[in-house]
Amino acid sequence: MPQKTDRELVDAARGGDAGAFGVLVRRHQKRIYRLAVHLLKDGAEAEDVAQETFVRAYRALDRFDGRSEPFTWIYRIAVNLSLNAIRSRKTRRVGPSPDDPRIEGAMVDKNPSTGNPHGAAADRELAVALADGIDSLSDTLRTTLILVVIDGLSHAEAAETLGCPEGTVAWRIHEARRKLRLHLDDSGHGDAGKSS
Amino acid sequence: MSEKDDLLPEPAERLLAEWPIPEPSDEVWEARALAIEAAMADAGETSGISDDALLAAPLPAEPGEGGEADVEPEPAPMSLAELARQSIGDGAASKDEDFARDALSVASQARASQPVIPASVRAEAARIAIRNKPAEAVPTPAPTLSSASVPPSPSPSRAPWIASALLLSGLVIAVAIVWRARTPQDPIAFMPKTAETPAAVAAAPESTAGADPEAMTFDQLPGETKNGTPAAAGGKAPRAAGGAGAVAKVEAPAPVAADPDPPAPKAAAKPGPDEDEKGLKPAASPTDVPQKPSSGAVNAAIGSVLGGARACLAGHKEPSRATLTFGSDGRVQSVAVAAPAGGTAAEGCIRAALSRARVQPFSRPTFSVGVTVRP
Numbered sequence: 001m002p003q004k005t006d007r008e009l010v011d012a013a014r015g016g017d018a019g020a021f022g023v024l025v026r027r028h029q030k031r032i033y034r035l036a037v038h039l040l041k042d043g044a045e046a047e048d049v050a051q052e053t054f055v056r057a058y059r060a061l062d063r064f065d066g067r068s069e070p071f072t073w074i075y076r077i078a079v080n081l082s083l084n085a086i087r088s089r090k091t092r093r094v095g096p097s098p099d100d101p102r103i104e105g106a107m108v109d110k111n112p113s114t115g116n117p118h119g120a121a122a123d124r125e126l127a128v129a130l131a132d133g134i135d136s137l138s139d140t141l142r143t144t145l146i147l148v149v150i151d152g153l154s155h156a157e158a159a160e161t162l163g164c165p166e167g168t169v170a171w172r173i174h175e176a177r178r179k180l181r182l183h184l185d186d187s188g189h190g191d192a193g194k195s196s
Numbered sequence: 197m198s199e200k201d202d203l204l205p206e207p208a209e210r211l212l213a214e215w216p217i218p219e220p221s222d223e224v225w226e227a228r229a230l231a232i233e234a235a236m237a238d239a240g241e242t243s244g245i246s247d248d249a250l251l252a253a254p255l256p257a258e259p260g261e262g263g264e265a266d267v268e269p270e271p272a273p274m275s276l277a278e279l280a281r282q283s284i285g286d287g288a289a290s291k292d293e294d295f296a297r298d299a300l301s302v303a304s305q306a307r308a309s310q311p312v313i314p315a316s317v318r319a320e321a322a323r324i325a326i327r328n329k330p331a332e333a334v335p336t337p338a339p340t341l342s343s344a345s346v347p348p349s350p351s352p353s354r355a356p357w358i359a360s361a362l363l364l365s366g367l368v369i370a371v372a373i374v375w376r377a378r379t380p381q382d383p384i385a386f387m388p389k390t391a392e393t394p395a396a397v398a399a400a401p402e403s404t405a406g407a408d409p410e411a412m413t414f415d416q417l418p419g420e421t422k423n424g425t426p427a428a429a430g431g432k433a434p435r436a437a438g439g440a441g442a443v444a445k446v447e448a449p450a451p452v453a454a455d456p457d458p459p460a461p462k463a464a465a466k467p468g469p470d471e472d473e474k475g476l477k478p479a480a481s482p483t484d485v486p487q488k489p490s491s492g493a494v495n496a497a498i499g500s501v502l503g504g505a506r507a508c509l510a511g512h513k514e515p516s517r518a519t520l521t522f523g524s525d526g527r528v529q530s531v532a533v534a535a536p537a538g539g540t541a542a543e544g545c546i547r548a549a550l551s552r553a554r555v556q557p558f559s560r561p562t563f564s565v566g567v568t569v570r571p
Binding site (some may be wrong): 013018021022025028029031033037038043044047048050051053054056058060065068070073077078079080081083084088093097101102104105117126127130132139140141143149150152161162163164168171172173174175179180181184190 | 202203205207208211213214215217218220225228229231232233234235237238245249250251252253254255256257258260261311426431464515517566568569570
């Protein structure tokens with residue numbers, strides 16, 4: 001039996017089939033969580049945002065006009081909730097914290113048995129520098145960069161998610177990369193590291 | 197610019213493209229999906245952010261941003277000092293010049309404590325600038341005033357319109373003059389209202405971080421204000437009025453004011469009854485029962501018992517997810533613990549620990565919230 005498309009699932013959910021939306025949840029929850037982790041830098045908060053994203057999307061299903069893909073629509077909700085969560089924080093988090101899930105994740109993938117300790121330390125430094133650089137970007141540049149470069153959305157999908165033209169997405173990515181490159185240069189991870 | 201030129205050093209690009217995030221097991225994902233489905237079935241809302249804000253385009257344009265959506269930026273409103281200088285430089289009437297000088301003085305003194313010059317003061321200064329320079333369009337935030345920039349030789353067909361515009365402008369100016377005459381030599385008669393904005397803004401973080409979660413609702417979270425939701429706007433002012441920010445709000449203009457009669461500026465600046473009521477109404481009267489517990493109350497309640505729940509996971513490596521359901525009396529009705537702790541001895545321990553959480557009573561039948569319990 002062919003897998004139902006997102007649109008078919010949304011239509012079914014609108015028709016009262018909550019199970020159809022459950023399929024949509026299982027299909028996209030990892031990506032939404034991953035997006036929220038990068039935006040929020042906090043696994044627990046990201047989990048809450050991911051949950052609320054789907055709950056709010058389900059309750060707003062009748063406002064989905066079908067002009068965009070369901071998953072970009074859900075992404076938009078996740079971005080809005082994440083930004084709202086950031087603004088609601090009592091304290092502003094500057095730079096990656098020791099338990100930043102992004103740093104943890106960047107290191108988890110390395111195989112300790114094959115890597116040398118110096119390489120692991122360098123990888124970690126690069127991850128910290130990169131995360132720090134991303135955090136120093138404006139919300140607009142950071143979010144666009146995360147959607148496109150880290151999460152792999154196409155410019156068209158990111159434009160749909162963010163409600164802006166594709167050209168704007170391209171400009172933001174260029175600008176974000178330019179600023180990141182400056183940041184990496186300042187932190188000693190510039191072009192010298194390109195050959196490594 | 198080519199995409200290749202944009203690229204970061206290769207290791208950085210590789211990390212960006214494949215940035216892994218620690219992810220739980222499939223069982224945990226399934227438990228989370230079930231929790232979402234359970235929350236979907238719950239009738240109430242889970243957050244104060246409105247659907248409109250939730251579905252709106254999320255981000256502001258970046259400065260210097262290109263793209264088709266770019267619109268001609270509105271000219272930045274002239275600063276109060278610029279408007280005042282213009283009025284003085286253009287040979288304003290002595291009364292206007294006095295106002296302009298006073299405005300300059302206010303601008304310089306207020307700069308330190310008042311980062312935002314309110315629209316009302318700008319508009320007043322703009323009126324004078326326009327009146328003194330009728331043949332030249334002056335950028336002003338008040339749209340009705342643009343009609344005052346009249347071409348020197350109007351064509352006959354446009355004459356009636358221009359005459360009407362002049363009449364209207366004259367009326368506006370007359371009202372402004374009368375209004376100013378009521379507060380002689382008091383250029384900062386607006387200042388109490390002026391001070392309200394920064395004071396409210398200054399008070400906002402405090403109000404959010406304040407130790408009174410009972411009075412704070414989701415609608416008052418600072419993130420909501422950015423979206424400009426009415427709830428947010430109405431939510432902050434009362435906190436400022438009642439908190440430390442209120443003191444700053446009233447007292448900030450005092451050192452600047454040369455008026456020997458302090459009540460006068462207050463009276464002049466006193467908002468209308470509706471506005472006053474809107475600005476000073478408390479966030480929630482003690483008798484009001486909120487629809488749902490505030491985020492602060494929920495965070496505080498969970499924070500107070502989370503340590504106990506964490507202790508239950510001693511020896512575990514993976515965090516566990518629990519869903520608390522509060523009853524309308526503020527007590528925990530049920531706690532669902534998902535894998536990996538779910539079904540183990542730790543489940544009962546976590547349940548017992550989290551069941552001690554309490555929030556203020558609320559009107560909805562239940563309110564559910566997810567919690568991650570880390571070892």
